[in-house]
Amino acid sequence: MDSITLVYWALGALLVLLALRVPVAAALGLVAIVGIYILMGERATWGVLRSVPHAFAAHWSLSAIPMFLFMGYICFSAGLTDGLFRVARAWLTFLPGGLAISSVGGAALFSSVTGSSVACAAAMGKIAVPAMLERGYDPKLAVGTIAAAGTMGSLIPPSTILLLYAVFAEVPVSELFIGAVIPGLLTAVMYSAMILLRVRYNPALAPRETAVDWRERFVSLGQTWPLFLLIVTVFGGIFGGLFSATEAGAIGALVSILIGFAKKTLSWKALVQAALETIRSTSAIFLIAVAAALLTRLFAFAGFPDYVQGLIGDDLSPLTIILAVSLIYLLLGMFLDPIGVMLLTLPVLLPIFDNAGISLIYAGVIITKYLEIGLITPPVGLNVFVIKNVVSGKVSTSDVFRGVGWFLLADVVTVAILIAFPATVLWLPELIRG
Amino acid sequence: MQTLDNFLGRLGRWLAWAAVACLVLMMVEVCLDVAGRFLLSMPMPSTLEIVSEWWMPALIFLPLLNVEWRDENIAVDILHQRLNPRWRAACDAFALLCFGLFLWLIAYAGFEQAMRAARQGEFIVGMIPVITWPPRFFLPVAGCLTGLLCLVRALGAVRVAVTGRGGYLPNTLDSKGSHLG
Amino acid sequence: TELTISSWVAPSHPTIFAGYETYFPAVEEATKGEVSFKLVSGGALLGGKETLTGLGDGVADGSVLALTYNPAQLPTSQLVAELAMLSGNSLAVAAAVTEFTLLNCQPCITEFSAQNVVYTGSYATAPYALISKGDITSLADIAGKRVRSPGGAWDRWITESGATVVHTSSSEMYEALDKGMIDVAMQPAAALKSHSLWDVANSITLGSFGVYNSGPLLSFNKDAWGELTPENRRVMLDKMALAIVATTEAYLTQNAAAKAEAPEHGVTLVEKPAKLEEEIAAFNGQDISAVIEKAENVYGVKDAKSLIESYTQLLAKWQGITSEVASREELVARMKADIFDKLSETDYGL
Ligand code: NA
Numbered sequence: 001m002d003s004i005t006l007v008y009w010a011l012g013a014l015l016v017l018l019a020l021r022v023p024v025a026a027a028l029g030l031v032a033i034v035g036i037y038i039l040m041g042e043r044a045t046w047g048v049l050r051s052v053p054h055a056f057a058a059h060w061s062l063s064a065i066p067m068f069l070f071m072g073y074i075c076f077s078a079g080l081t082d083g084l085f086r087v088a089r090a091w092l093t094f095l096p097g098g099l100a101i102s103s104v105g106g107a108a109l110f111s112s113v114t115g116s117s118v119a120c121a122a123a124m125g126k127i128a129v130p131a132m133l134e135r136g137y138d139p140k141l142a143v144g145t146i147a148a149a150g151t152m153g154s155l156i157p158p159s160t161i162l163l164l165y166a167v168f169a170e171v172p173v174s175e176l177f178i179g180a181v182i183p184g185l186l187t188a189v190m191y192s193a194m195i196l197l198r199v200r201y202n203p204a205l206a207p208r209e210t211a212v213d214w215r216e217r218f219v220s221l222g223q224t225w226p227l228f229l230l231i232v233t234v235f236g237g238i239f240g241g242l243f244s245a246t247e248a249g250a251i252g253a254l255v256s257i258l259i260g261f262a263k264k265t266l267s268w269k270a271l272v273q274a275a276l277e278t279i280r281s282t283s284a285i286f287l288i289a290v291a292a293a294l295l296t297r298l299f300a301f302a303g304f305p306d307y308v309q310g311l312i313g314d315d316l317s318p319l320t321i322i323l324a325v326s327l328i329y330l331l332l333g334m335f336l337d338p339i340g341v342m343l344l345t346l347p348v349l350l351p352i353f354d355n356a357g358i359s360l361i362y363a364g365v366i367i368t369k370y371l372e373i374g375l376i377t378p379p380v381g382l383n384v385f386v387i388k389n390v391v392s393g394k395v396s397t398s399d400v401f402r403g404v405g406w407f408l409l410a411d412v413v414t415v416a417i418l419i420a421f422p423a424t425v426l427w428l429p430e431l432i433r434g
Numbered sequence: 435m436q437t438l439d440n441f442l443g444r445l446g447r448w449l450a451w452a453a454v455a456c457l458v459l460m461m462v463e464v465c466l467d468v469a470g471r472f473l474l475s476m477p478m479p480s481t482l483e484i485v486s487e488w489w490m491p492a493l494i495f496l497p498l499l500n501v502e503w504r505d506e507n508i509a510v511d512i513l514h515q516r517l518n519p520r521w522r523a524a525c526d527a528f529a530l531l532c533f534g535l536f537l538w539l540i541a542y543a544g545f546e547q548a549m550r551a552a553r554q555g556e557f558i559v560g561m562i563p564v565i566t567w568p569p570r571f572f573l574p575v576a577g578c579l580t581g582l583l584c585l586v587r588a589l590g591a592v593r594v595a596v597t598g599r600g601g602y603l604p605n606t607l608d609s610k611g612s613h614l615g
Numbered sequence: 616t617e618l619t620i621s622s623w624v625a626p627s628h629p630t631i632f633a634g635y636e637t638y639f640p641a642v643e644e645a646t647k648g649e650v651s652f653k654l655v656s657g658g659a660l661l662g663g664k665e666t667l668t669g670l671g672d673g674v675a676d677g678s679v680l681a682l683t684y685n686p687a688q689l690p691t692s693q694l695v696a697e698l699a700m701l702s703g704n705s706l707a708v709a710a711a712v713t714e715f716t717l718l719n720c721q722p723c724i725t726e727f728s729a730q731n732v733v734y735t736g737s738y739a740t741a742p743y744a745l746i747s748k749g750d751i752t753s754l755a756d757i758a759g760k761r762v763r764s765p766g767g768a769w770d771r772w773i774t775e776s777g778a779t780v781v782h783t784s785s786s787e788m789y790e791a792l793d794k795g796m797i798d799v800a801m802q803p804a805a806a807l808k809s810h811s812l813w814d815v816a817n818s819i820t821l822g823s824f825g826v827y828n829s830g831p832l833l834s835f836n837k838d839a840w841g842e843l844t845p846e847n848r849r850v851m852l853d854k855m856a857l858a859i860v861a862t863t864e865a866y867l868t869q870n871a872a873a874k875a876e877a878p879e880h881g882v883t884l885v886e887k888p889a890k891l892e893e894e895i896a897a898f899n900g901q902d903i904s905a906v907i908e909k910a911e912n913v914y915g916v917k918d919a920k921s922l923i924e925s926y927t928q929l930l931a932k933w934q935g936i937t938s939e940v941a942s943r944e945e946l947v948a949r950m951k952a953d954i955f956d957k958l959s960e961t962d963y964g965l
């Protein structure tokens with residue numbers, strides 16, 4: 001059996017374990033361990049097990065994730081995000097499915113303060129899903145909306161994934177950030193359009209809201225000052241050179257605590273609760289990421305990068321390359337974590353992009369979009385798991401996956417537009433460069 | 435069995451509290467670093483190294499026991515809901531054993547690595563030297579205890595599958611949102 | 616035998632496109648295909664910090680290393696990092712560190728051996744420089760500034776100059792300089808291009824800031840090394856000098872290209888300002904005692920003084936040689952004769 005065949009067997013075994021309701025981390029980890037053992041023998045397997053889990057955890061740039069999660073949980077506990085959600089609702093409820101659409105809008109805003117999709121989904125899930133369920137929205141639509149909308153977290157800057165890509169490709173991170181803005185907003189527009197159309201044709205999915213008058217709309221704006229203060233601090237600090245995007249999470253968390261206490265909406269007990277939820281989510285999510293990192297090692301041992309090179313072949317037309325890359329990322333994104341996929345593929349793909357004259361900024365944004373899609377594709381979708389974690393009990397994991405299906409369709413359209421019109425990515429960075 | 439389960443529950447809460455302390459320390463340290471750099475030209479020494487080598491492993495590994503005790507580890511339920519309770523228990527027993535095995539494997543390997551690092555007195559030099567071997571024990575300790583909890587619950591699940599009686603999931607799971615959960 | 620080689624850097628890095636892509640074909644040809652290589656780059660197998668133990672455990676058969684990640688395991692070997700500011704002659708430094716570690720530093724070889732790793736030589740980067748928004752010609756210009764430091768000897772120099780040391784990851788450097796989180800980035804001139812720093816800086820001060828010298832180019836797992844035939848080990852040692860020189864020269868070529876293009880991007884080149892050079896020389900004079908103290912107190916190295924003397928002598932020797940030799944071939948031949956020919960394939964690393 002050659003090593004690539006082994007990889008396919010491993011993925012098959014993974015599906016079986018997942019179907020038997022083995023925790024995702026254990027399924028990924030055990031499959032990886034057995035695969036590495038068959039391929040490389042006992043010594044190398046222990047070597048990987050000794051070094052990978054701790055080394056994956058001990059990472060400065062990943063520290064932004066728990067910090068932004070903490071900020072999200074505090075914002076929720078202190079009611080800072082209520083105001084934001086009320087604004088979105090007040091201004092968007094005249095649309096069919098207005099609450100779901102305003103959740104997408106809220107997630108887009110939240111994405112502009114968090115660097116991580118997982119953090120974005122967790123924070124929005126706490127606010128928006130209960131609100132939608134309360135108003136009689138279809139549960140699958142409710143959870144699907146937030147799981148998908150959360151993926152904007154890494155696309156709309158700041159973004160941990162774009163930061164890591166910038167290191168690897170040696171491109172200025174600021175241009176990547178700017179380049180991802182339009183694709184991020186396009187994603188939001190597509191999701192909203194999809195919700196609008198679906199509710200149009202099947203009004204049972206989302207009951208109509210009562211009309212909101214203009215006075216209430218402006219009153220709602222007034223209630224959002226704490227969140228705007230937070231956004232201004234985090235963004236102002238990053239752009240003013242006071243702190244880096246990685247440090248911004250810690251500053252954001254501290255500032256949200258201070259605002260919460262100043263507004264007297266945050267209690268010590270709620271703060272402690274937020275901290276506990278933060279570490280529990282961090283632990284559950286990172287354990288899966290650690291296990292996915294082990295599976296990445298199996299792919300590396302199996303010579304997967306060479307396999308990828310073979311799949312793309314010598315045809316260096318940019319369009320063919322982008323299409324081949326799409327397939328590879330959709331496949332890998334089903335099983336691996338975004339960072340693992342990047343480590344595995346970038347060494348092979350970057351030179352190919354370079355040779356074909358594909359802008360590395362453009363490639364970075366497209367790849368990030370694919371990695372984001374991977375967060376919501378079955379069977380391993382971190383954002384789906386997060387939503388399930390946050391709303392536990394009310395829906396099953398497979399319901400969330402089903403709810404996400406329609407949003408994947410919207411993503412197909414988004415990706416088609418990004419491929420057909422590269423200017424959607426490249427226009428803003430060129431404008432800035434002058 | 436229930437006693438051991440309760441004991442591990444209490445231990446898990448302590449570890450979770452320790453992780454909360456690390457979360458807060460991490461936030462404070464990064465903020466002080468930023469403030470010190472700008473206001474006093476005196477950043478907190480070796481912040482990057484301390485955050486990555488100490489606080490991150492603590493945040494990720496110490497809560498493992500508490501998360502599993504609350505049965506909050508993420509799984510995909512496709513077939514599961516359609517099974518009758520005894521088959522479901524059998525399935526859960528298998529899943530718990532898999533999870534325990536995985537944790538024990540990485541905990542054992544992590545323990546070997548931690549012992550090696552401790553013998554060598556592992557450290558890293560940033561602006562000041564930072565000792566880095568103690569946080570290597572977070573994974574072995576939490577992973578080993580969590581594996582034990584999985585084993586305990588798997589035994590309970592096997593009993594349910596065979597006899598159709600008993601329980602194995604945390605009956606103490608907080609529905610009221612008690613913050614000690 | 617196919618050896619799996621791990622590296623955590625991208626393929627665009629000189630160690631790979633110059634070093635490995637010279638070394639791998641040379642060894643494959645000379646061993647008539649008996650030894651071949653499979654490279655897994657980009658950290659898909661092992662990240663920087665975990666590489667030393669992973670290599671010893673046999674996760675890979677060979678890998679690049681960065682000694683600064685493992686001061687506890689390799690205290691003596693990484694001593695040279697603290698002496699980085701002594702010379703800006705990259706080729707001489709690479710040769711001197713390689714000869715020092717292989718032939719004059721028994722504790723170094725013992726340290727690698729204890730990790731189940733076989734050391735075979737180090738490359739060096741291009742000289743470091745100060746990349747900033749305003750010209751720097753003396754210590755007075757740098758006092759009070761925030762400087763992104765690569766660590767080690769440079770930390771001490773920056774602190775003694777009255778500036779603030781800032782450690783950021785290299786991915787954050789561009790943002791940090793752009794937004795004013797740091798005022799100066801200490802990097803080789805090549806970073807102007809590779810990290811696009813010329814978009815955000817307008818001055819680069821070249822001077823005697825030294826080179827990064829703590830990168831063993833390709834170390835091997837001891838068991839994998841032992842399983843090779845003596846003839847093949849001989850070939851692998853013989854070809855190493857060429858790979859080290861090729862890597863180091865690639866760094867210098869990248870650096871020269873970036874320097875040549877810098878003015879087009881509005882960056883002023885400040886060449887070795889006299890005042891600053893005097894100040895650095897003064898620092899280097901005093902610094903040896905600080906290094907000895909740090910080596911003994913922080914790293915627990917015994918007899919640091921004589922090791923440092925031995926290294927400085929070798930540095931002087933190779934500075935002489937590099938000024939004499941006329942071509943790459945001559946330098947490679949000289950390194951082979953002076954260093955690698957003295958290692959026995961039936962004994963070294965076994
Ligand atoms: Na974001």
Ligand code: NA
Nearest residue numbers: 334374377380
């Ligand atoms: Na997926």
